[in-house]
Amino acid sequence: MPEEQKWTVRLRRLLRRHREPVVVQTLRSAAAATVAYVIALRLSPEPAPLTAPLTALLVVQVTFYATLTNGIRRVNSVVAGVLVAILFSLLVGLTWWSLALLIVASLAVGHLVRVDEYVAEVAISAMLVLGVTTVGFTAWARIVETLIGAVVGMACNLLLPPPVWVDEAASSIEGLARRVRQLMLRMGEEAAGRIPWQQAAARLHEARRLDHDISQVDAALRQAEDSLRLNPRVREGLLHRVVLRTGLDTLEICTVVLRVLARSFTDLAKARGSEDLFPNRIGATVEQLLSEIADAVVSFAVLVTTDLSKNAESAEARLTAELHTAAATRDRLAALLHAEVRAGAENWQLMGAVLTEVTRIIDELDTEHRTRRLFEELDQVSREQRAKRPWVHRIRERLGIQDDLWRNRAGFGERSR
Template sequence: MRDRVRDVRAVLRRTVTELWARRREPAVVQTVRSTAAATIAYVVALQLSSEPAPLTAPLTALLVVQVTLYSTLTTGIRRVNSVVVGVIIAIAFSALVGLTWWSLGLIILASLVVGRFVRVHEFVPEVAISAMLVLGVTQVTSGAWDRVLETLIGAVVGLLFNTVLVPPVWVGTAGESIEDLARRMRRLLLGMGEELTTPTPVERAAARLHEARRLDNEVADVDAALRQAEDSLRFNPRVKEGVLHRIVLRTGLDTLEICIVVLRVLARTLTDLAKERRGTDLFPKDVAVALEDLLARVADTLVSFAVLVSTHVSADADAAEDRLAGELRAARAVRDHVAELLLRTVQEDPSQWQLYGAVLADIDRILDELDLEHRGRRLMEELDRHSRERAERRPRLSAFYDRLGV
């Protein structure tokens, strides 16, 4: 009995520890915030609405409160707009016809069409839902305006909740996702390098190729985390340089995505080489050892690049940049040594010269993408593009800022 109690306590303690460790994850934070906002909206609606159970208010608050302040503001405005439009359509129909099968079809059709014109985006079905619910109420006028009132209460509570209690900035989460993607790429490169010093079956090389292709799914997950981080930086009073953070993270992910494409091509080249050299080593012994060292250095460079992208403190960023620059210099030195060895190999046996050259070209592309000068130019181009787009969208505001010297 005591052992069972001890086991139960251990399980509970482990569960609480895991939950506490995950308290800063977006899903956990969103769950707590949505629950609190919906409860507050229901309490407020009980005091202001004549409905005995004003569930529209907590429903609206639940849908309005998003992970970021930016998405909360945009979602709240569109949702209130969709409900009000649906109520107006229902009032107009109720003055002419009652609730029949054909009037229900007409109101759904009209609501969906009007919803497209008022630009409520994903809340187009909400226009029809509001219209149907209001049309089915016995006392249309009072029920309609009660629904509008509850919707406004829920939206206002949701907006105030995220305005007063500003959601966290998810830049750290996006940075961790980018670093995790770079580490996956590192493991793939290290695995490819370890297989160069032994005869590589075609099946094993093809498995590496499939692993490289699966990295595309990882990019999609990181992109979703990055979009969330970008939204969390908009309109957030905690952030002073939101545009710069967004551009740094976005261009960093774009660079890693290009490197993934090159990795896939490199894995394809090694697979073709394994087909050509069945039962023998892919490279001579000295070339294989040097190439393994080169792939290991490129793998470390990818991780250092991701760390630089996700670093926000200036001192840490300088250290990360120095480390990346050193690793790039070391990788290029090894690359030159590999190029000399490959040249001698091709001169002795030119049968697979095109595949040997393709391997070296793919490594050059990765190093060029990670180059600090290349990244600096890319950041400046993105900042200039963002400034031009902002000036085109808000020419008067941009002119005002220019006069102020901002």
């Protein structure tokens, strides 16, 4: 490869990495801390106002919602700690026993003002302020520096808006669906022949490891949900969050059922010993059915992650067709199993369990079931918001925002059907 092409490839890789969470967090945190320090040098009476960049560094998060909530809690924690220190300096001063009382009082106040993970910051601020002779001077300087750091951290998200992490969450969901598909295909291939129970148990362990994948997808989805909150660039943020969350819930149920199916295969392999896992015609039908369901799982993930503003009819039509085909194959499998049971087959309970489990996956992926689940989730979120902040709901109704949401909800329901 020529040298120019190598540099071009490296530059493209670097540009693709600019949206990664670690890169974004590093650059934005460094910029916010530097700006906060420069401003604090001019406004704070301290010669080295390091509290301002420290606050900015702790406040700036990947999403605007996290930055806002962390900024408010951190300012509350510092102010509470300073007030506790001033009170102790007026009453007892600094001794070993007053320090112990200060820490206990600061932690108690931190829990009372609900600063969550910044409870320890209340005690730290109180000890730093109480440990100097000019308490009033240092307390005022620490409050000023904290406010500077918090304001700069929140302003950083306005001037350097964080990315919306929906695409990353969507990629994680699709990646999970493809891993489920690969496992289903391997299990289907093995169902058509004779496998030792140890090999079937290995597939069971693979199904169990999908739980770790789900936790990673859930973390990516939580980040995407935070990036949609209080983001003026995003319309229909609630609908995006609910669609992705219900989609992940469905895939999680499918992985649980797949794990139960792998357990049934393992028990059946132990029971049948040296015989094939299923009789010939039944094994071939099971392989075909798992292949069709595997394709439907991926189509479901593509449908869930498709932008609501785009035309999702093709993805929905493909999923509907695949589920219809899988249901027909399932019915053929049911007929074969019924004939096998009438002929006096052994281990019919385990074979019947396989039929029950694949039926559950087909039902979970059904578009009507998904639409009903989505509506229930939207109704629940709407009720929780009305109960928590009724004044916000009244404002939304006056501005017509709630009507727009319900129109979009109805339109989405029509597309899902």
